[in-house]
Amino acid sequence: MAVRRLIVAFALLCGLAVGIAPSSAEERAIVLATTTATQESGLLDYLLPIVRDKTGIEVTVIARRADQVLDGARRGEADVVLMHARPQEEKFVADGFATKRFDVMYNDFVLIGPKSDPAGVKGKDIATALKAIEAKDAPFVTRGDRSGTHAAELALWIVAGIDIAGAKGAWYRESGQGMTAALDGARTAKAYVLSDRASWIAFKDRGDLDIVVEGDKRLLNQYGVMLVNPERHPNLRNDLGRTFIDWLISPEGQAAIAAYKVDGQQVFFPNADKSGG
Structure with missing residues (x-):
């Protein structure tokens, strides 16, 4: 919990830096846990400002290796998980740490x-x-x-x-x-x-x-997104996390993912499964 409080506090400071009222920034902040490869791809640097503009949600990222991503999420350090290790993701859901898993994109x-x-x-x-x-x-x-x-x-x-x-x-x-x-x-x-x-x-x-x-x-390298189960950690921002996921798998979010390019090359290909799986 202490780790999460520090992360949210950092997001609050970022909100202050851009002129967002303290209560507003804190209330609209979530933590996204993801893998280092996702972070290093540059996708989140491109995508999260769009998320903020469209939803008002400030997203702070924790980037770690896959097992550490899930360990932290089990401790309640993140609201949403985005990664590319499907067997581990499916076990995370089966064990009750996430409510559902959605395909979101692949490369x-x-x-x-x-x-x-x-x-x-x-x-x-x-x-x-x-x-x-x-x-x-x-x-x-x-x-x-x-x-x-x-x-x-x-x-x-x-x-x-x-x-x-x-x-x-x-x-x-x-x-x-x-x-x-x-x-x-x-x-x-x-x-x-x-x-x-x-x-x-x-x-x-x-x-x-x-x-x-x-x-x-x-x-094939499939990416999935999951909402961490708020029943495990009542402090989580369940509604905001769900809003973030809904935008990510919406036509608008999927189009934004498809539009991300490096050196003119499309890097990720959206394939959202809105039913979960």
Whole structure:
């Protein structure tokens, strides 16, 4: 609770800075917990001012790795959760910590590697690519940080039939940090790395790196939004959180998401499921 009070106080100070009356700013503030990849994509910097203009809601963001996002939400530190780790999200709902989960948008993961492609993986089949990387001991950088992207990577090794926990060697290198740091590590080591496309587009210091595998349906990166269950934490801003989610999955919110571009490229593709799931 103390963490949440500090976050809301910060939102209140931001409201004062732009001339919003204290009671008004405090009453219209919510906390959004999300993953570092979402934050690093730049989407929220673009989207949240629009949310404020359309709904009057001031949104303060906590960006963490996926497991920390959910741990904080379980403690009542956020009103709404936006992330891209569907199995964990569905368990969060099943355990009663959220009232419902809604699809909101998607992009995809891409396998990044040196342009010379030393493992010869270029194409559209991610399982074949990972098998080749492991067979040739080609350097691979994993985030290793229990993030949504890390969870997706581990699932893909399973799809490829590889026990990555047992296969670890010098070729499999753990970053333990966010997506930008992992990409930077891959650039330095001339290694392969799995990235969400938004982070890759935003990453400028690419050196010799390029996309080597894309387009496999198993690389879909679905984002979901959830309202934290106010029955667990009566202090939560349930009505405002619901208003935020309703706007996000509305035609207007979905159009705003689709309009966000980096270097002229659309980064996220709206696909709201208004029935929840």
